[in-house]
Amino acid sequence: MQTLTSRACVVGGGPAGMTAGLLLARQGVDVVVVEKHGDFLRDFRGDTVHPSTLQVVAELGMIDDFLRIPHSKVGTITVQTPAGATVFADFTRLRHRFPYIAFMPQWDVLDFLARKGQAYSGFRLIQKAEATGIVRDGDRVRGVRARTPDGPLEIRADLVIAADGRHSTLRRAAGLPVSASAAPMDVLWFRLSREPDETMSFLHTGPGFVLVTIDRGDYWQVAYVIPHGAHDTVRAEGLDRLRTDVASVHGPFAGRLRSEISAWEDVRLLSVRVDRLRTWHRPGLLCIGDAAHAMSPAGGVGINLAVQDAVAAARMLGPVLRAGRTPSRRELAAVQRRRSLPVRAVQTAQVHMLADLYPKDRASTVERPLAARVVRRFPFLTRWTARFIGVGLRPEHVD
Incomplete structure (x- = not known):
């Protein structure tokens, strides 16, 4: 040794x-x-x-x-639900040297x-x-x-x-x-290619899922958020359900889903x-x-x-x-x-x-989450949520 x-x-x-x-x-x-x-x-x-x-x-x-x-760089986090789009956190309003993620x-x-x-x-x-x-x-x-x-x-x-x-x-x-x-959800991760100048809201809700899309330049890093412990159910429903759900959020994804997500090996589970x-x-x-x-x-x-x-x-x-x-x-x-x-x-x-x-089961859709309702009613809170997420309650310094 x-x-x-x-x-x-x-x-x-x-x-x-x-x-x-x-x-x-x-x-x-x-x-x-x-x-x-x-x-x-x-x-x-x-x-x-x-x-x-x-x-x-x-x-x-x-x-x-x-x-x-x-x-x-992302200056705002937007939540898109059937009730409409809500800016949940606005980092551009931070009094900080780096007002973005x-x-x-x-x-x-x-x-x-x-x-x-x-x-x-x-x-x-x-x-x-x-x-x-x-x-x-x-x-x-x-x-x-x-x-x-x-x-x-x-x-x-x-x-x-x-x-x-x-x-x-x-x-x-x-x-x-x-x-x-108790963890509120699990996440299935995968990649989809991105077209030039293609844009999307950060988070979308749908029936039994939430979709998060992260711009990686030439591809999207996609999180398909499901109820905690529902991975076996999602697999039993098949890839077609996943493809249909994701395409319902953004129609142009449909062709890419068929060609780029061909098997469950293309999807990675994060058990939260x-x-x-x-x-x-x-x-x-x-x-x-x-x-x-x-x-x-x-x-x-x-x-x-x-x-x-x-x-x-x-x-x-x-x-x-x-x-x-x-x-x-x-x-x-x-x-x-x-x-x-x-x-x-x-x-x-x-x-x-x-x-x-986050979805509670594979049938219900999150339409009016409490956090989104609150910041929609009191828009000044978007700076507070940005500070809570981006800076935290007790930021540390090197020296």
Whole structure:
């Protein structure tokens, strides 16, 4: 078994893990980031970059390089129902340096963060290394075990940061209890080619489904939102039902659906989970991002909450690690206290306040969701909803 030693070991090369690794290395902390894949090329990952994340990149002095990544900008989120179109969130009204959401392929974002991290001597990214468990010394976590093509690897560290997603191996190995909520929906993802200058509203409701379309330049990333747990029912109804539903929203899709969605293998299921850990830490271990709190894809806020967790953790714990000390229970708990309010607020909104935006069964149509009725009656709230989605209740800063 190969053994490495570092001040910090970050498990998971997603937005939370890569941000935490970059920020710790920037402070002079030796950090190893462990990623189980050999690259970042996974489709249908969250690709929304919100104003809060753009602000973090700007504070790092990297925003000009970052915005050279191909992306599209969205200034408003419009909900289209049989009752009409409603602007649900208007980012253009934010008093913010970045009054928009940037839709940017996540693999490009992660490549960018990895490249910037590797500019620091203390940053090391190990890919094709899948974490299999934790190294313990009594009740303290002392490191991580991983499986690699070259054999087993053990990384000893003063702090292990678990950023390995909603199916976190480390949080399970540490025995951290999970508090789960009822997920409001599941999502079927697929691609459809996009015609030049073709435009669509962001969200449409239909009988038994909601359709979300994200402009990717030469294609649409499409989310066909169904009742939670209804995937078997949808498959039994057949692809023709899905094609008919999507074409009912946008007629020109009909031909593309027949030629581009020929089998269920062209459609990817995201089974939505909404949960959070009661305690995010053990001595020597801290969970952040989806490993601490799995989010619904509603609003695309999961990535940005994960990044905010990483910023807070690095800012609060980096000086401790740089001083050669292992963070105490109290210091780890302080990170959780800092981040719990935004997480709870967003999950409450996703599970309860926006619950009637999603279909309850395969027959009913969402016509007048409460959230849309409220912002239609009080248009000034579109700036508040944009701030809640795009900036959050407790935005984090690098320094």
